[in-house]
Amino acid sequence: MTKSDEPNIEAKSRYNRIAPIYDLLEFPMEKLLAQEWRQRVWSRVESPVVLEVGVGTGKNIPYYPERSKITAVDLSVKMLKKAQARAGEEKEGKKLSLLQMDVQKLDFPENTFDTTVATFVFCSVSDPIQGLREINRVTKSEGEVLLLEHVRPDSWFLGNAFDLLNPVSVRLIGVNINRKTVKNVRAAGLEIKRVSNLTRGNIVKMITAKPGT
Ligand SMILES: C[S@@+](CC[C@H](N)C(=O)[O-])C[C@H]1O[C@@H](n2cnc3c(N)ncnc32)[C@H](O)[C@@H]1O
Numbered sequence: 156m157t158k159s160d161e162p163n164i165e166a167k168s169r170y171n172r173i174a175p176i177y178d179l180l181e182f183p184m185e186k187l188l189a190q191e192w193r194q195r196v197w198s199r200v201e202s203p204v205v206l207e208v209g210v211g212t213g214k215n216i217p218y219y220p221e222r223s224k225i226t227a228v229d230l231s232v233k234m235l236k237k238a239q240a241r242a243g244e245e246k247e248g249k250k251l252s253l254l255q256m257d258v259q260k261l262d263f264p265e266n267t268f269d270t271t272v273a274t275f276v277f278c279s280v281s282d283p284i285q286g287l288r289e290i291n292r293v294t295k296s297e298g299e300v301l302l303l304e305h306v307r308p309d310s311w312f313l314g315n316a317f318d319l320l321n322p323v324s325v326r327l328i329g330v331n332i333n334r335k336t337v338k339n340v341r342a343a344g345l346e347i348k349r350v351s352n353l354t355r356g357n358i359v360k361m362i363t364a365k366p367g368t
Pocket residue numbers: 163166167170208209210211212213214215228229230231234256257258259273274275276279280281
């Protein structure tokens with residue numbers, strides 16, 4: 156094990172630990188807001204070969220387009236087990252493979268997927284730019300990357316408040332609340348096509364990007 160593996164092991168064991176109660180913790184947010192956001196993201200996906208990274212407990216599975224073949228990966232085996240159970244409850248007809256994999260080291264050749272999707276993932280990936288670089292590599296050059304992420308607020312006051320609270324959030328639930336994900340997407344070589352703000356304070360964003368250099 157190298158020093159750079161440590162944050163991953165932490166993230167993995169944290170999500171393994173919270174997997175049994177994850178859906179319960181997220182329930183109010185999911186019902187009030189997130190379901191609509193998920194619908195918005197997945198309504199854009201029509202392509203045949205799709206990757207979802209950080210699938211978690213599979214909250215996006217009900218929104219998967221029926222005609223697409225989806226490969227969904229996550230670091231945590233226990234989150235994947237929940238996703239497997241959810242997939243089992245869904246109607247037949249969805250072609251889904253669930254795999255344990257680190258987004259920072261994706262085991263796929265370059266130019267494999269037409270569309271890559273991640274929802275609320277890059278707040279917890281230990282090296283988000285490396286994860287986004289991997290997405291850039293495995294998504295076809297004419298393909299699309301769709302991200303739904305909460306990010307550091309733009310305002311001076313809220314931004315600083317989130318910076319102060321971030322260590323607490325990381326310790327409790329492994330989530331960074333002050334990630335500059337739009338900047339990270341660019342730093343990973345992806346080309347931003349559109350950023351839509353979904354909440355007041357511009358905290359939740361839908362980012363549409365395409366592979367770049
Ligand atoms: C906040 S949850 C979001 C889950 C799901 N995407 C959703 O919208 O409900 C973040 C997920 O990212 C996964 N994750 C964190 N780091 C990862 C990594 N390096 N590679 C793959 N998955 C990772 C966690 O195990 C967890 O399931």
